Amino acid sequence: MKKIINQPMDFVDEMLEGILLAHPDQLKATGDPRAIVRADAPVQGKVAILTGGGSGHLPVFLGYVGQGLAHGVAVGNVFSSPSAETMFEATMATHGGAGCLYLYGNYQGDVMNFDMAAEMADMEGVSVETVLAADDVASAPREQWSRRRGVAGIFFAYKIAGACAESGADLDEVVRVTQKVVSSTSSMGVALSPCTVPAAGVPTFTIGDDEMEIGMGIHGEAGVQRGKLQPADAIAERLTADCIADQSLTSGDRVAVLINGLGATPPEELYVLYRKAHELLIDQGIEIHRAYVGEYATSLEMAGASTSLLKLDDELTRWLDAPARSPFFEQQ
Amino acid sequence: MKKIINQPMDFVDEMLEGILLAHPDQLKATGDPRAIVRADAPVQGKVAILTGGGSGHLPVFLGYVGQGLAHGVAVGNVFSSPSAETMFEATMATHGGAGCLYLYGNYQGDVMNFDMAAEMADMEGVSVETVLAADDVASAPREQWSRRRGVAGIFFAYKIAGACAESGADLDEVVRVTQKVVSSTSSMGVALSPCTVPAAGVPTFTIGDDEMEIGMGIHGEAGVQRGKLQPADAIAERLTADCIADQSLTSGDRVAVLINGLGATPPEELYVLYRKAHELLIDQGIEIHRAYVGEYATSLEMAGASTSLLKLDDELTRWLDAPARSPFFEQQ
Amino acid sequence: MAKNTLTQGDMIALLQRVADDTTAQAERLRELDAAIGDGDLGITVTLGFGAVKEGLLELADADISTILMRSGMAFNRKAASTFGALFATMMMRAARVAKGNEEISLAEISQMVAEALQGVKERGKADVGDKTLIDALAPASEALAEAVEEDMELAVGLAHAADAAEEGALATVELKSKAGRSSWFSERTAGIQDPGATAVAIMLRSASEYVKKS
Amino acid sequence: MAKNTLTQGDMIALLQRVADDTTAQAERLRELDAAIGDGDLGITVTLGFGAVKEGLLELADADISTILMRSGMAFNRKAASTFGALFATMMMRAARVAKGNEEISLAEISQMVAEALQGVKERGKADVGDKTLIDALAPASEALAEAVEEDMELAVGLAHAADAAEEGALATVELKSKAGRSSWFSERTAGIQDPGATAVAIMLRSASEYVKKS
Ligand SMILES: Nc1ncnc2c1ncn2[C@@H]1O[C@H](COP(=O)(O)OP(=O)(O)O)[C@@H](O)[C@H]1O
Ligand SMILES: Nc1ncnc2c1ncn2[C@@H]1O[C@H](COP(=O)(O)OP(=O)(O)O)[C@@H](O)[C@H]1O
Ligand SMILES: [Mg+2]
Ligand SMILES: [Mg+2]
Numbered sequence A, B: 001m002k003k004i005i006n007q008p009m010d011f012v013d014e015m016l017e018g019i020l021l022a023h024p025d026q027l028k029a030t031g032d033p034r035a036i037v038r039a040d041a042p043v044q045g046k047v048a049i050l051t052g053g054g055s056g057h058l059p060v061f062l063g064y065v066g067q068g069l070a071h072g073v074a075v076g077n078v079f080s081s082p083s084a085e086t087m088f089e090a091t092m093a094t095h096g097g098a099g100c101l102y103l104y105g106n107y108q109g110d111v112m113n114f115d116m117a118a119e120m121a122d123m124e125g126v127s128v129e130t131v132l133a134a135d136d137v138a139s140a141p142r143e144q145w146s147r148r149r150g151v152a153g154i155f156f157a158y159k160i161a162g163a164c165a166e167s168g169a170d171l172d173e174v175v176r177v178t179q180k181v182v183s184s185t186s187s188m189g190v191a192l193s194p195c196t197v198p199a200a201g202v203p204t205f206t207i208g209d210d211e212m213e214i215g216m217g218i219h220g221e222a223g224v225q226r227g228k229l230q231p232a233d234a235i236a237e238r239l240t241a242d243c244i245a246d247q248s249l250t251s252g253d254r255v256a257v258l259i260n261g262l263g264a265t266p267p268e269e270l271y272v273l274y275r276k277a278h279e280l281l282i283d284q285g286i287e288i289h290r291a292y293v294g295e296y297a298t299s300l301e302m303a304g305a306s307t308s309l310l311k312l313d314d315e316l317t318r319w320l321d322a323p324a325r326s327p328f329f330e331q332q
Numbered sequence C, D: 001m002a003k004n005t006l007t008q009g010d011m012i013a014l015l016q017r018v019a020d021d022t023t024a025q026a027e028r029l030r031e032l033d034a035a036i037g038d039g040d041l042g043i044t045v046t047l048g049f050g051a052v053k054e055g056l057l058e059l060a061d062a063d064i065s066t067i068l069m070r071s072g073m074a075f076n077r078k079a080a081s082t083f084g085a086l087f088a089t090m091m092m093r094a095a096r097v098a099k100g101n102e103e104i105s106l107a108e109i110s111q112m113v114a115e116a117l118q119g120v121k122e123r124g125k126a127d128v129g130d131k132t133l134i135d136a137l138a139p140a141s142e143a144l145a146e147a148v149e150e151d152m153e154l155a156v157g158l159a160h161a162a163d164a165a166e167e168g169a170l171a172t173v174e175l176k177s178k179a180g181r182s183s184w185f186s187e188r189t190a191g192i193q194d195p196g197a198t199a200v201a202i203m204l205r206s207a208s209e210y211v212k213k214s
């Protein structure tokens, strides 16, 4: 895959410079250039939401730092964890006296580093709670929750936790709501092509010209089934059915749907997928409250898509519908 | 390129079905399923803005039908013009008694069909004016304006014309402002890889593994120079310099910048480009009022990017800053 | 012996034949358009003439003018494009000439083609020598005017027109494009026959063959 | 004859050697991690130990505890990852043991490794047999405890520890992963030596060689 970059080793820092130059009204750096926070941070008296992870997934993670979303982010190298110190720096630059929620995807490198950051913050008297996004149905059965990876469904967690924190809810309340949203979110994806980490220069995996892999992770982690490329409707059926089964959704339930593109798959194709997912949900009597279709969590230029379903109750619906604004996501 | 589709011939209609199912609050179809209009159309007493063109460029064109943007769109097959009748249908479903502006990219197939539609509308007593986006510097020198292609810079025209029409300005005024924005917009792009039209099944062009083409059109039209893939900074310099020269921008001028991804190029890379473009503009004393970075006009899964500069005056700035909302673009 | 006028039934059969003959050449048109355009003319004639044939099934009782008009619109509705819009324009202009006629002779046909040519020029703002379908249509129109002048039989006149269109199409090989998509890389277009002109020549030859055989 | 305690200067030189020796095996670590992980361990040790070496330049006057602590943080700051976090954790725990010591003997080293092991277990919630670096670190820790018990010389004790770590790393070939990234495809991990355990064995062998030669 050809890339528009300079030196591979400068990729992440140059990307961050570009983002800060483009959006100075919304974002600012801290003492650590990899720790980026909202321009209005710290937000006094409200819970600060911190996130972070490897680069290469925009809008995840940095793209969800904004009004009604997260407050700060620690940015790692491509597909690599940020350091504990960067997360600590972001924490100290955002916390406004009401405690912090660490909200990020369940990857061990991130967990270890952010746990260390939380310990450092604790030593400074800043209390931190952690909620992990673990929506990827393919990575482990629901009973083995702690082994599940976080993928595109983390978008719902940012949206809802962010709105809840913005309202002035205390840390316990924000944690309770966020735990509810992550455990009510299921995602399933399909990958059609690999991507290339700039510093590596070779594709993360190989896949046949007529193949796809169901359940592959967003860094190329092995999925549950590799096979011939299927028509869009068959893919939509598989992804939707797996999410429905994971949540045990039944007639009368209400959901939000996210059809996410992994990078190279055009929005046109995402809407072909949505069409079928919509039909399947409606056929089973499941109400669709909102649909999000587009690139919400990517893997550089990987081709593929994922379906996420969030089971809604009145509380989650209210926070989901609240306005939000970042350089990568706006909802009025 | 592998695609998530069903039958290639059904691609456009299934995509449209998906879009309408996902966004019933914002969009609706008309008697012709290829003519899509705002859910609140017709907008009585205001100028209706109609657009259209081939599919495969989302958010262009359909994605800019929304509040403070366009009112209706005629959707063609992939990379092919919609029919005159579809455009006529969209026209009749949106016009609210204050006349219509046809705003679309300068491609002959579209021009011929939309001119026919305008004649049909005229026979129904609906007055139509046309403004063509023709921002692609690579397609012809500024003196040969009528030969220029429209590319990503049309985004600025939608944004500004839409805000102007929303304000209740009359047709003459909307036309005047729109003519100003299109003649104040310059774009230059680079393509790294081709894309595949589903119904064709073969890539639109071929390009070496280490090559890029400067100025290539969004359907693969030949550009001004094919050569070795350059580093991001060199690409940014070339694209920015060509746009600056085309507008004869000098110190003290104010611009809006759009760094657009063609489909497979990740947002991370677009921000690496923006970083350098920003530096170059600031170095020349040109003020950056706003930056847009992302996918605003695509070519399916083509890899590459373009830079667009809009020279601003107070009037254009005001309309640019106005809020807008569609399923593909929100600005608060 | 070939007939000297065309009835409503002839027009339906003629269009069916033109549709079939042109569709049979779709791959050649695709190749030519791929060389100096975007390669969609093959699919355009396939879809467009498919729609024409489908439309004809419902025009069994329509008059000649309506058949022409509806066929042009059906083509462009299904296969909108530069060629589609120009085909629709030609058919609409021809329909106007044929309005009210139960039968049409060489004189009407000559006038129809002249009006179609005029419509194409207005719609596309191109002229002879720009390497477009005008370079096939204009000589055909001249040949038909001559044929009327010389009082030729319908079949003979149409054969002349087809000859002229073919020659005109062939002559576009030397030209550099000055209109449409291919004008963006005008220099590179020399050496390739214009796809639109080629399509017009194919269509006129097919019409001429229909009249010769019927 | 090899010395029986390590000074502040030894610690700097030892870390430099460990950095060089491990970086020299980066490609092997990359390959192992690519086989059952994400392939970044090669770049992680290259960047991480590069940062350690750079950091040592500014630690010429620091005490042993500070050198260990700062080196761990420098590594993870530059090459944050599972391995980076665990390396930083190990170094921090070791630094705590060394606090206040001008020199360290085998007894302290044994305690430092035991604490590092404890830190890794707390941080990563894995244990012996899960196919992680614990499978190299735990036997090394046991070997060191034995060496202290048997009053071995420093160089001999470290050599024992390195032997034990290498054996432990080798034995991970048979295991199926139960922790970290590779646990997602646990079944497929049998047959490949764990990259993190391999790195720990390389590091301990390098430390042992330093003491033997100094
Ligand atoms: N301005 C024009 N006037 C007349 N004919 C034209 C004009 N522009 C293009 N053509 C004809 O149209 C043909 C291409 O048709 P088509 O493939 O539908 O175009 P596109 O794909 O560029 O929309 C050309 O070969 C040429 O004969
Ligand atoms: N929970 C754990 N406890 C101890 N060691 C672990 C644990 N998880 C992974 N490791 C070690 O880390 C190594 C991989 O390190 P690294 O490549 O940095 O991981 P990743 O790329 O998955 O973040 C593994 O080979 C294993 O030895
Ligand atoms: Mg890793
Ligand atoms: Mg075309």
Ligand SMILES: [Mg+2]
Residues within 6 Å of the ligand: C033, C037, C038, C039, C040, C041
């Ligand atoms: Mg064409």
Ligand SMILES: [Mg+2]
Residues within 6 Å of the ligand: D033, D037, D038, D039, D040, D041
């Ligand atoms: Mg790894």
